[in-house]
Amino acid sequence: MSTEQPDVQDPPFRETLRELPPRVWIVSLGILVNRCGNFLPVFIVLYLTSQGYSPGAAGLVLGSAGLGNVLGSALGGYLADQLGRRWTIALSGVTTAALTAVIPVLDGLVMNIIVVGLVGAASQVYRPAAAALLTDSVTTNQQRVAAFAVFRFAMNLGAAAGGFLGGWLAANSYTELFLGNAAACLLFGVIAVLLLRDVPHRGSEEDGEDGSEAKEQGSYKLALADRRLRRFLLMTVIAELVYIQSTVGLPLHVTASGLSEADFGLLIGLNGVLVLVCELPIAGLVVKRRATHVLAWGNLATGVGLALTGFATDMIWLAATVVLWSLGEMMYSSVANAHLGGLSPAGMVGRYQGLYGAAFTLGTGVGPLIGAAIYAYNEWALWAAIGVAGVISAQLCLPGRRASAPPDTEGDGPRQRADEASA
Structure with a gap:
C-alpha cells in the first residue's frame, strides 16, 4: 500500500503521541532550546542600524543570511546522509555558536555580510538532519505526522518565548543578545552529542541492513x-x-x-x-x-x-x-x-x-x-x-497525470523502506 493512504488500523492520535520514541522528544527539546535563542534573524537589522549602517546596508547583510539559508539546507541534507544525523546537528550547533559570538566585534560591512551569511548557512545545516532523524525513528505515516507535529510545536513555542527574551536582551545589550544566541546553539549541539544516537538506515532488500549501498549511490x-x-x-x-x-x-x-x-x-x-x-x-x-x-x-x-x-x-x-x-x-x-x-x-x-x-x-x-x-x-x-x-x-x-513512481516500481517497490509499506 502507498504511503499516501494512512493505515485505518492506526491507534488514536493521542496514543501515538504518547508512544513516540525518545529521539523525537530529544530532538524537539533541542529545537525548543535553539529557537528560544534564535535572535539573529529578528534583530540583525536593528543591530546594524544602531551601529550606524544604513537600512540598505542592513538589507544586504540580511540578504546574505537568506542566501546562506538556502545553501545551508542543501549542505545539511548531504551531511545528514553522509556524516550522520547526530553529528550533523552537533556540527551545525557548534559552528553557528562560534560564528554568532563574533558578530559584536566585527568591523565593516563586508565582514558583516560574510559572517552573517555563514551564520545563515550553518544555522540551517541541522534542519534536514533533524527531519531525517525523525523520519528514521518512526515506521508509519501516523507516527511521522505525530513526530513532526511535536517538533513544530516545540519550534513554535521556542519562537514565541524567544521573541520576548530577545527583546529584553536587546534592550540591555546587543552583545548579550548574540552571546545568548550562541549559547542556545551550543546547547543544541551538546544535546545532540550527549543524548542522540543515529537510527540505522533501513535499506531495501537489495541494500545492506544499514542501507549502506543506497547511501553510497545517493x-x-x-x-x-x-x-x-x-x-x-x-x-x-x-x-x-x-x-x-x-x-x-x-x-x-x-x-x-x-x-x-x-x-x-x-x-x-x-x-x-x-x-x-x-x-x-x-x-x-x-x-x-x-x-x-x-x-x-x-x-x-x-x-x-x-x-x-x-x-x-x-x-x-x-x-x-x-x-x-x-x-x-x-x-x-x-x-x-x-x-x-x-x-x-x-x-x-x-x-x-x-x-x-x-x-x-x-x-x-x-x-x-x-x-x-x-x-x-x-x-x-x-x-x-x-x-x-x-x-x-x-x-x-x-x-x-504522469505516473509518480519510477518505471520499475509502482509506488511501493524497493525504493521505499519495507517497514513503511503499511503506512
Whole structure:
C-alpha cells in the first residue's frame, strides 16, 4: 500500500503521541532550546542600524543570511546522509555558536555580510538532519505526522518565548543578545552529542541492513530525477511565496487602511496563538486523510485567506482572514515533512529534506521582494496574484497525470523502506 493512504488500523492520535520514541522528544527539546535563542534573524537589522549602517546596508547583510539559508539546507541534507544525523546537528550547533559570538566585534560591512551569511548557512545545516532523524525513528505515516507535529510545536513555542527574551536582551545589550544566541546553539549541539544516537538506515532488500549501498549511490542528481519530488519542491516554493505575504502585503494593507503597527502586531499575535494552540489537534484530525489532499486544502485556504485581505478594512474582518490562512498553514505544516519522509528512498532522506529546506527558504527569501514589487505596482494585483498562486500550489499537491513512481516500481517497490509499506 502507498504511503499516501494512512493505515485505518492506526491507534488514536493521542496514543501515538504518547508512544513516540525518545529521539523525537530529544530532538524537539533541542529545537525548543535553539529557537528560544534564535535572535539573529529578528534583530540583525536593528543591530546594524544602531551601529550606524544604513537600512540598505542592513538589507544586504540580511540578504546574505537568506542566501546562506538556502545553501545551508542543501549542505545539511548531504551531511545528514553522509556524516550522520547526530553529528550533523552537533556540527551545525557548534559552528553557528562560534560564528554568532563574533558578530559584536566585527568591523565593516563586508565582514558583516560574510559572517552573517555563514551564520545563515550553518544555522540551517541541522534542519534536514533533524527531519531525517525523525523520519528514521518512526515506521508509519501516523507516527511521522505525530513526530513532526511535536517538533513544530516545540519550534513554535521556542519562537514565541524567544521573541520576548530577545527583546529584553536587546534592550540591555546587543552583545548579550548574540552571546545568548550562541549559547542556545551550543546547547543544541551538546544535546545532540550527549543524548542522540543515529537510527540505522533501513535499506531495501537489495541494500545492506544499514542501507549502506543506497547511501553510497545517493546524490542530489538522483533525488531530482524523482518527478514527485520535483513537483513537491515547486509546490513548496510557490506556497512559501504566498505565505510570506503575511509579512509584506498584510502590514502594507493594514497601514493603508488607517490602522496602526500595533494592530498589525495583534493580527500576527493571533496567528501565533492559533498555531501554538491548534496545530497539534489539527494534526490529529487530518492524519487519517490522504496527505496530498490535506496539502492541497491547506495551500488553498492559505491563498484564499491572504487574497481576501484586500477586501478587509477593519480588525474584525482582517482577523477572520488571519484565522482562514492560519488554518491553511496548520493543515499544510502538519503533514508536509511527514509526507516527504514517506516519499524518500532509503539512504536519501537527508537529501530529500535538504532540498525541501532549500525550496522553503528560497520561497521565503524572494517572496518579500516579489510581493513588495507587485504591491508597489498595484495593490489589487498582489491579492489577485496570491489567489492564483494559492490555486496553483494546491493543484501541484495532487498527483500529476504522469505516473509518480519510477518505471520499475509502482509506488511501493524497493525504493521505499519495507517497514513503511503499511503506512
